[in-house]
Amino acid sequence: MSSKASILSKIKANKPNPWPLPDVPVFQTSAPDKKKLFIQILERGGSKVGYVDHITKVVDVVASFFPDRLRTLSTLPYLEDTEKITSLEPKFYEGTDVAIVEGVLGVAENGAIWITEKEMGGIRVLPFITQHLVMVVSEKSLVGTMHEAYKSIGSPNTDFGVFIAGPSKTADIEQSLVIGAQGARSLLVILTP
Amino acid sequence: MMSHAKKAAIFNKDEARTDWHDASLWMVRKKRDFAVTEIPEWEFLREFASDIKSHTLSKLDEYLESFEKAATQNGAIVHWATDAKEHNDIVLSILNKHHAKKMVKSKSMLTEECHLNDFLDAHKIEVIDSDLGERIIQLLDEPPSHIVLPAIHLKKEEIGELFHKELHTEKGATDPQYLTEAARHHLREKFHTAQVALTGVNFGIAETGEVVVCTNEGNADMGVHLTPVQIHSMGIEKLIPRRSDLAVFTRLLARSATGQPITVFTSHHRKPKIEGEMHIILVDNGRTTQLGKPDFRNSLKCIRCGACMNTCPIYRRSGGHSYESTIPGPIGSILTPGIDLKKYGNLPFASTLCGSCTDVCPVKIDIHDQLYKWRQIVSEAGLPEGGNKTLMGMLGSGLAAPRFFHRLGNLGRKILRLFPGNEKFLSFTIWTRERNLPKAPVESFRDWYAKQAKNE
Numbered sequence: 001m002s003s004k005a006s007i008l009s010k011i012k013a014n015k016p017n018p019w020p021l022p023d024v025p026v027f028q029t030s031a032p033d034k035k036k037l038f039i040q041i042l043e044r045g046g047s048k049v050g051y052v053d054h055i056t057k058v059v060d061v062v063a064s065f066f067p068d069r070l071r072t073l074s075t076l077p078y079l080e081d082t083e084k085i086t087s088l089e090p091k092f093y094e095g096t097d098v099a100i101v102e103g104v105l106g107v108a109e110n111g112a113i114w115i116t117e118k119e120m121g122g123i124r125v126l127p128f129i130t131q132h133l134v135m136v137v138s139e140k141s142l143v144g145t146m147h148e149a150y151k152s153i154g155s156p157n158t159d160f161g162v163f164i165a166g167p168s169k170t171a172d173i174e175q176s177l178v179i180g181a182q183g184a185r186s187l188l189v190i191l192t193p
Numbered sequence: 194m195m196s197h198a199k200k201a202a203i204f205n206k207d208e209a210r211t212d213w214h215d216a217s218l219w220m221v222r223k224k225r226d227f228a229v230t231e232i233p234e235w236e237f238l239r240e241f242a243s244d245i246k247s248h249t250l251s252k253l254d255e256y257l258e259s260f261e262k263a264a265t266q267n268g269a270i271v272h273w274a275t276d277a278k279e280h281n282d283i284v285l286s287i288l289n290k291h292h293a294k295k296m297v298k299s300k301s302m303l304t305e306e307c308h309l310n311d312f313l314d315a316h317k318i319e320v321i322d323s324d325l326g327e328r329i330i331q332l333l334d335e336p337p338s339h340i341v342l343p344a345i346h347l348k349k350e351e352i353g354e355l356f357h358k359e360l361h362t363e364k365g366a367t368d369p370q371y372l373t374e375a376a377r378h379h380l381r382e383k384f385h386t387a388q389v390a391l392t393g394v395n396f397g398i399a400e401t402g403e404v405v406v407c408t409n410e411g412n413a414d415m416g417v418h419l420t421p422v423q424i425h426s427m428g429i430e431k432l433i434p435r436r437s438d439l440a441v442f443t444r445l446l447a448r449s450a451t452g453q454p455i456t457v458f459t460s461h462h463r464k465p466k467i468e469g470e471m472h473i474i475l476v477d478n479g480r481t482t483q484l485g486k487p488d489f490r491n492s493l494k495c496i497r498c499g500a501c502m503n504t505c506p507i508y509r510r511s512g513g514h515s516y517e518s519t520i521p522g523p524i525g526s527i528l529t530p531g532i533d534l535k536k537y538g539n540l541p542f543a544s545t546l547c548g549s550c551t552d553v554c555p556v557k558i559d560i561h562d563q564l565y566k567w568r569q570i571v572s573e574a575g576l577p578e579g580g581n582k583t584l585m586g587m588l589g590s591g592l593a594a595p596r597f598f599h600r601l602g603n604l605g606r607k608i609l610r611l612f613p614g615n616e617k618f619l620s621f622t623i624w625t626r627e628r629n630l631p632k633a634p635v636e637s638f639r640d641w642y643a644k645q646a647k648n649e
């Protein structure tokens with residue numbers, strides 16, 4: 001018998017009686033102001049938040065936060081004076097100082113931002129390998145909870161998708177929080193109208 | 194092997210360090226408590242999570258088949274492993290197929306359970322654990338002492354010393370920021386030179402065939418996206434039916450684990466990268482046997498948050514290594530006796546049965562009830578941890594004979610009055626070794642009651 005057949009037959013013999021699958025309601029946040037909560041939770045988790053009234057001004061905000069940056073890469077078509085995706089080799093992006101990508105949706109209750117391979121320009125490693133990550137998020141995309149987030153995202157066939165809720169961090173040495181573990185050292189979220 | 198009690202006694206010899214360990218974990222528990230208060234529907238979420246898991250276990254065979262079908266359609270290669278050996282052989286065969294000699298690995302308690310590192314080491318494969326805490330203990334050649342905080346038992350001075358030796362940091366340097374930066378550079382080089390990346394799996398989605406991995410450091414993603422071949426090792430109980438169920442579990446997991454509202458990265462791996470290979474290994478290794486035990490199958494709901502460890506008064510004051518099992522603490526003490534009763538039969542006794550573990554468990558596993566039930570099994574099996582049957586028998590007959598018990602009480606009170614304070618002479622029993630007996634009362638309740646009745 002194959003391993004698969006043996007595992008499945010053992011489960012059939014040992015599994016408990018049927019138990020109904022609960023219908024989970026789409027819980028919403030009780031916070032009156034989603035945007036305020038989103039910013040508060042992001043800052044609590046070590047992220048920085050910037051604002052623009054028009055997406056074309058994103059570069060100016062990035063410049064003010066990272067004056068010494070050398071290599072700035074963006075997957076946003078309207079940011080003309082930034083490096084674009086030119087290679088499909090992930091290792092090519094080591095040495096990126098700042099990567100600017102668009103977030104699909106922001107979750108107020110935990111500051112998580114959903115982003116898929118598409119917004120990464122097909123380079124899955126980009127939001128991790130860059131020294132600093134900038135995510136441009138529209139205020140209109142904000143939802144309250146993870147239930148609303150998954151409802152909004154649905155189940156499209158994204159090849160790779162990730163919720164990012166801050167800079168890479170660790171507390172593995174004596175529970176001391178260190179921002180900048182293996183991934184990006186900082187996360188700047190730029191809110192657009 | 195030494196029992197938990199003996200190991201714990203050794204751990205407790207360094208009182209200051211025990212206090213420090215206790216306080217570190219209690220701080221994490223307090224963070225969890227705060228995070229929980231932010232969600233008014235917390236108790237409902239626990240109930241939903243528990244029910245979703247109960248449902249999944251009741252149809253686990255069907256869900257595994259749906260998962261395999263969806264994952265295969267996504268382009269992943271699904272393997273089935275009945276035990277640790279088969280799992281390790283599959284990993285090795287994938288490595289060999291690609292002539293790979295170097296693999297980066299993110300946190301996976303399953304591969305700890307399978308002793309994958311030792312196995313690959315014997316086959317001349319270099320394995321690099323990429324989570325900072327895991328890397329520290331790997332360089333020290335120690336097992337993790339906690340499932341979420343693998344190096345919680347170590348002091349920064351010890352880590353500084355280790356990094357000085359292994360990563361050539363400055364001698365005497367202990368600043369966590371500096372040490373983490375050194376590890377960052379060390380690991381970046383490994384991510385770039387490894388040929389294969391392996392991760393554990395937090396959740397497998399039957400509906401979509403994707404695997405979800407939660408980390409804070411971003412190490413799992415650095416490995417997976419920089420290497421051409423990705424392997425995800427997944428216990429069969431990690432399955433949940435729908436993608437939307439992730440809303441329940443992502444809200445519960447990090448709040449319970451570290452008090453964060455969500456882990457920094459919640460990665461949904463669905464398809465292999467262009468020209469890449471994605472393998473998913475579904476592992477049984479005793480889980481289907483546990484499924485067949487009605488009293489203990491709920492333990493398979495565990496999402497490995499570690500909240501039961503952080504809250505456990507025994508765990509906090511005895512350290513993870515005292516358990517000598519891959520998963521220590523309360524949840525480990527109900528998972529492991531089913532694997533080897535003789536070896537792990539002492540673990541259900543490493544508890545005060547206070548029930549705090551059950552209270553904090555995000556999927557409502559009845560941990561302390563199961564600990565109690567395991568004790569019955571251990572006692573019936575006649576293992577030494579089951580207690581001294583002769584002594585218990587004597588106590589039983591004593592309690593059943595009121596006159597004898599009365600006389601015994603009088604004698605006991607007299608003896609206690611002769612030896613006030615720390616009754617060293619009683620230290621032959623484990624209960625009185627670390628405890629002072631209460632001051633003996635002048636008379637028993639029975640004597641007092643008799644006197645009152647006479648006076649009336």
